[in-house]
Structure formats: C-alpha cells, structure tokens
Amino acid sequence: MKRTSTLLLLASLASGCSGAQSALNAEGHAAIELKALIVGVIFVCAAVWLLVMIALVLALARRRDRDSGAISERKAAVAVSGAVGATVLVIAGLTIASFYTTRALSEATTPELTIDVTAQQWWWQFTYVGSDSAGGFVTANEIHVPVGKAVRLRLKSSDVIHSFWVPSLAGKQDLIPGRENTLTLRAERPGIYRGQCAEFCGLQHSHMALFVIAEAQADYERWAERQRGLGAEPREAEAVAGKAVFMAKQCAACHTIRGTRALGTTGPDLSHVGSRRTIAAGLLENTRGSLAAWIADPQTLKPGNNMPLVPLSSDELRQLAAYMEGLE
Amino acid sequence: MPGKVLNGSVAQRLATILCILSLVGLAALIGLERQPRQYRTDPPVAAALNQLRLMPAGIGGAPPEIYFALDKPYETSAYDLSQGKRLYSWFGCPSCHGDGRGGAGPSLLDGWWLYGPSLVAIASSIRDGRPRGMPAFRSRMTTDQIWQLAGYVKTIGAYSASLTAPSRNDDKHTRPAENRAPAAILFNEDRPVLPRSEQGPPS
Numbered sequence: 001m002k003r004t005s006t007l008l009l010l011a012s013l014a015s016g017c018s019g020a021q022s023a024l025n026a027e028g029h030a031a032i033e034l035k036a037l038i039v040g041v042i043f044v045c046a047a048v049w050l051l052v053m054i055a056l057v058l059a060l061a062r063r064r065d066r067d068s069g070a071i072s073e074r075k076a077a078v079a080v081s082g083a084v085g086a087t088v089l090v091i092a093g094l095t096i097a098s099f100y101t102t103r104a105l106s107e108a109t110t111p112e113l114t115i116d117v118t119a120q121q122w123w124w125q126f127t128y129v130g131s132d133s134a135g136g137f138v139t140a141n142e143i144h145v146p147v148g149k150a151v152r153l154r155l156k157s158s159d160v161i162h163s164f165w166v167p168s169l170a171g172k173q174d175l176i177p178g179r180e181n182t183l184t185l186r187a188e189r190p191g192i193y194r195g196q197c198a199e200f201c202g203l204q205h206s207h208m209a210l211f212v213i214a215e216a217q218a219d220y221e222r223w224a225e226r227q228r229g230l231g232a233e234p235r236e237a238e239a240v241a242g243k244a245v246f247m248a249k250q251c252a253a254c255h256t257i258r259g260t261r262a263l264g265t266t267g268p269d270l271s272h273v274g275s276r277r278t279i280a281a282g283l284l285e286n287t288r289g290s291l292a293a294w295i296a297d298p299q300t301l302k303p304g305n306n307m308p309l310v311p312l313s314s315d316e317l318r319q320l321a322a323y324m325e326g327l328e
Numbered sequence: 329m330p331g332k333v334l335n336g337s338v339a340q341r342l343a344t345i346l347c348i349l350s351l352v353g354l355a356a357l358i359g360l361e362r363q364p365r366q367y368r369t370d371p372p373v374a375a376a377l378n379q380l381r382l383m384p385a386g387i388g389g390a391p392p393e394i395y396f397a398l399d400k401p402y403e404t405s406a407y408d409l410s411q412g413k414r415l416y417s418w419f420g421c422p423s424c425h426g427d428g429r430g431g432a433g434p435s436l437l438d439g440w441w442l443y444g445p446s447l448v449a450i451a452s453s454i455r456d457g458r459p460r461g462m463p464a465f466r467s468r469m470t471t472d473q474i475w476q477l478a479g480y481v482k483t484i485g486a487y488s489a490s491l492t493a494p495s496r497n498d499d500k501h502t503r504p505a506e507n508r509a510p511a512a513i514l515f516n517e518d519r520p521v522l523p524r525s526e527q528g529p530p531s
Binding site: 177249250252266297306308309310 | 365367368369371374375411414418419465467468469470472473498
C-alpha cells in the first residue's frame with residue numbers, strides 16, 4: 001500500500017511538466033501566449049537576479065576606496081540612479097509584455113461554434129448551441145472541437161463556484177452561479193486535452209475532470225452528426241432488456257436518452273454515453289465492467305455524488321450495462 | 329495590544345502563543361466533532377426503511393423500527409435535509425407546491441397537513457401518491473431519496489424552530505427559512521384562517 005502510494009506520488013511528480021495536463025504543454029492559442037509570457041518573465045527575472053548577485057560579489061570583493069567622501073558620494077549616486085533606471089525599464093517592459101499577451105487572449109474572433117458549459121457537483125454539462133444549419137445537442141464531461149477554430153464557451157454553474165481549466169489550451173475561468181462568463185478556446189493541434197475543475201467545489205472536486213478532443217473538421221462534423229442523433233436502439237436481447245430496466249427503474253427520472261421516455265435533466269445526458277472515453281467525470285474508463293460497477297454502487301466509487309444507489313438484481317445490472325455500452 | 333505583545337516580556341509572548349495554540353486546538357476539536365455524513369444507505373437498511381405502516385385512512389402511521397435505531401436520521405442530519413431541498417426542485421415539486429406555499433397542490437408550510445404531520449405520512453404521500461393529483465414517485469426516486477425529501481418537506485412546515493437546517497437559498501427568499509418554524513410565522517401573520525378541507529382522502 002505504502003509503496004504504491006510512493007510510486008504514484010513519484011509518477012505524478014514526474015508527469016508534472018509534460019504529458020496530457022500541463023500549462024507547459026501548450027497546444028492552444030491562449031495557452032501558447034501565456035506560456036511565452038511566463039517563460040519571458042522567468043528569463044528576465046533570472047537575468048536580474050544574476051546581475052544583482054554579480055554586483056554584490058564585486059562589491060564584497062573590491063577593496064574599499066581610499067578617495068575622499070565627495071567622489072564616493074558621486075559614485076554612489078551614479079550606482080543608485082542606474083539601478084533605479086534599470087528597475088523602471090524592466091518593470092515597464094514586463095508590464096507592456098503582459099498587456100500585449102492579455103490583448104492577444106481576448107482577440108476578437110467570430111467563434112466557429114458556441115458551447116454552453118454548466119458545471120454541477122461534480123460533472124460538466126455541455127450544450128452545443130444549435131445554428132440555422134445544424135441543431136444543438138447535449139453531452140457531458142467530454143467535448144470535441146475542430147482544430148484551429150475558435151470555440152466560445154459560455155460558462156454557468158448550477159450550484160457553487162467551479163472553475164474551467166484545460167491547461168494545455170487556455171487559462172482558468174470561473175463558473176459562478178447567477179452569472180455567465182465566457183472563454184474562447186482555440187486548439188492549434190489535434191489531440192486529447194484533459195482539464196479539471198480548478199475551484200474547490202465540495203467533496204468530489206478532485207473527481208471533476210473533463211476532456212477536450214481536438215480533431216480535424218471532417219472528424220468533428222462526423223462526431224457532431226452522431227451526437228445529434230437519437231440514442232441507439234439496442235439489438236442484442238440483453239441490451240433490449242436493459243432498456244426496459246432503464247425505463248422502469250429510477251434511471252429515467254434523472255437521465256435523458258433522446259428518442260425514449262427518459263427525459264430527466266438532473267443527471268448527465270446518456271444518449272451517447274457509450275461513445276465517451278470515461279464515466280463519472282473522468283473517474284473510470286468507459287467499459288462495460290466499469291459501467292456496471294458505477295451503476296451498482298455510485299456512492300462507494302464517488303461518495304457524496306448525486307446519483308443514488310438503485311437496488312437492482314444482478315441480471316438487471318448486466319442488462320443495463322450492456323444497454324449503456326451500446327449507446328454509441 | 330499588539331504593540332504590547334511585540335515589546336512585552338517573554339512571559340507575555342508565551343501567553344499569546346499559548347492562547348493562539350489553544351484556539352487552534354479548540355477549532356480542530358470542533359471540526360472533529362462535526363456530524364458524520366451518511367452518503368451510502370445500505371441496501372438492506374433502505375429496504376427496511378421502505379416498510380411504512382399507515383393508519384387505515386392514510387393519515388399518520390408508524391415508521392419502521394430501524395428509523396429509531398438509526399436515531400431519526402432524516403430529521404436530524406443537515407446533509408440529508410440539504411439533499412432533500414435539492415430533490416424538492418429536481419423532482420419538480422415547485423410546479424404544484426410552489427416555494428412551499430402551495431399552488432395547484434396544497435401548501436406545505438401552513439402547518440395544515442391533509443394526511444397528518446408525521447414523517448411516515450409525508451414519505452408515503454411521496455412514494456405512493458395521493459388522490460387529487462399527487463403523483464407516485466415510487467419508480468422515480470429511491471427509498472433513501474424519498475426519506476430525504478420527506479424530511480425536508482417536514483421542516484418546511486415546522487411549527488417549532490430546529491437546530492438542524494438545510495443549506496440556505498441562493499435565490500431570493502420568498503418565505504421564512506426552514507429552520508425558523510415557518511409554519512408558526514405564517515400562522516401568526518394575522519391572516520384570516522381559511523376554511524380547511526377535511527383531512528384524508530376525499531370521501
């Protein structure tokens with residue numbers, strides 16, 4: 001047990017500067033700008049520190065002047081005014097750099113698509129806003145975006161303050177109940193970018209992850225088209241039985257599966273749950289086994305979350321898991 | 329005072345440090361003593377809680393033994409009340425009962441209970457529905473959720489103030505808070521008492 005946790009700690013430390021979720025692994029327009037700024041600031045500060053240290057060492061090493069007070073007074077005045085001038089220059093330079101970065105972040109681009117993000121304890125609801133050409137749809141904890149296109153997120157919360165943070169793509173932005181913030185993402189390279197809630201929001205704050213999947217326009221269109229469709233009609237006998245269980249039990253009161261009688265809005269939309277990479281906001285990989293485990297006992301896997309433990313027989317559980325997995 | 333501490337004697341400084349330490353210790357003790365939350369109701373417990381026994385007319389009844397064995401969890405735990413408050417809006421109660429003052433459905437905070445004020449009667453109303461339009465939530469909520477919601481509904485119509493409170497409203501308050509005996513406050517507003525319908529199911 002102890003060794004495992006040590007290994008885990010080491011692994012997490014080692015993965016701190018590379019890999020999926022890091023601001024230094026900048027792949028989005030805003031993240032690249034921010035990374036350039038912070039790297040610049042660090043270099044400038046390092047140079048200043050180095051120069052100060054050199055001056056200090058020189059001052060310590062030099063023999064004391066034996067010339068008269070007036071001359072050393074003049075020298076001191078030159079040194080002090082030089083240092084003050086350099087400080088003003090450096091700070092002004094950093095301020096200007098920061099200003100230009102901020103301006104680049106809020107670059108006025110017309111967004112290619114708009115997604116309403118509603119954070120809830122402890123998962124993300126994403127509503128793709130429909131346009132004249134295409135309808136909207138609802139999904140959870142995972143968004144797909146076209147590479148190189150600006151995506152505007154309208155951030156809302158339905159309970160407490162959360163914060164949307166995908167470090168590889170952009171900075172943090174809070175989601176505050178009763179108001180709407182916006183954040184623009186633009187992924188420059190295709191990839192899967194993990195993000196998570198960055199504002200402590202209660203018991204399962206650490207299990208509130210999300211994924212942004214940036215892909216080529218054609219792939220994105222394909223995905224969106226499938227998401228707009230209704231939940232898949234089950235074919236195997238087991239999954240058909242699973243659908244009946246879903247409609248008869250408490251599931252349908254909180255979850256929506258488009259094209260069925262399940263119209264609940266309290267929990268995540270499950271119309272295409274089988275196509276997502278993870279379940280329970282990044283807690284478990286999406287497999288038939290983990291679906292069954294989650295349905296069987298959500299309160300042990302993620303204590304305090306708002307999905308109740310629904311009493312099911314083992315057959316019903318297997319059927320439900322089969323149905324869920326088939327909702328591609 | 330702070331100035332004195334800074335240039336006071338060693339004893340004074342020690343006293344200050346001790347004072348701060350004891351405060352921190354006290355805070356830690358209070359933190360440890362907080363009410364433990366029960367997130368997961370064991371399935372056998374939930375099944376036992378589902379055994380509601382009502383009087384013949386459906387007014388009042390007795391909770392199962394286990395409810396007392398667990399020390400009346402749904403009335404005394406703030407967490408369960410808070411969850412009940414969320415369930416109240418999630419399951420659409422406001423569409424008939426409004427903020428508790430009623431609408432298409434009866435008011436829940438005038439202290440007048442068609443089927444009696446006992447938790448069992450309220451839980452049973454939610455679970456099995458009632459005539460004149462209260463739907464049954466048996467197939468939509470788990471036993472645990474039904475009890476949480478019943479506990480909350482009972483606090484909305486409470487006549488005596490309670491130490492246990494659900495979370496506060498995030499939106500505008502349109503009625504007295506749940507833990508401040510809302511029914512008593514509304515009753516004492518000197519409004520004419522309307523003629524009430526008979527208790528129990530319509531004959």
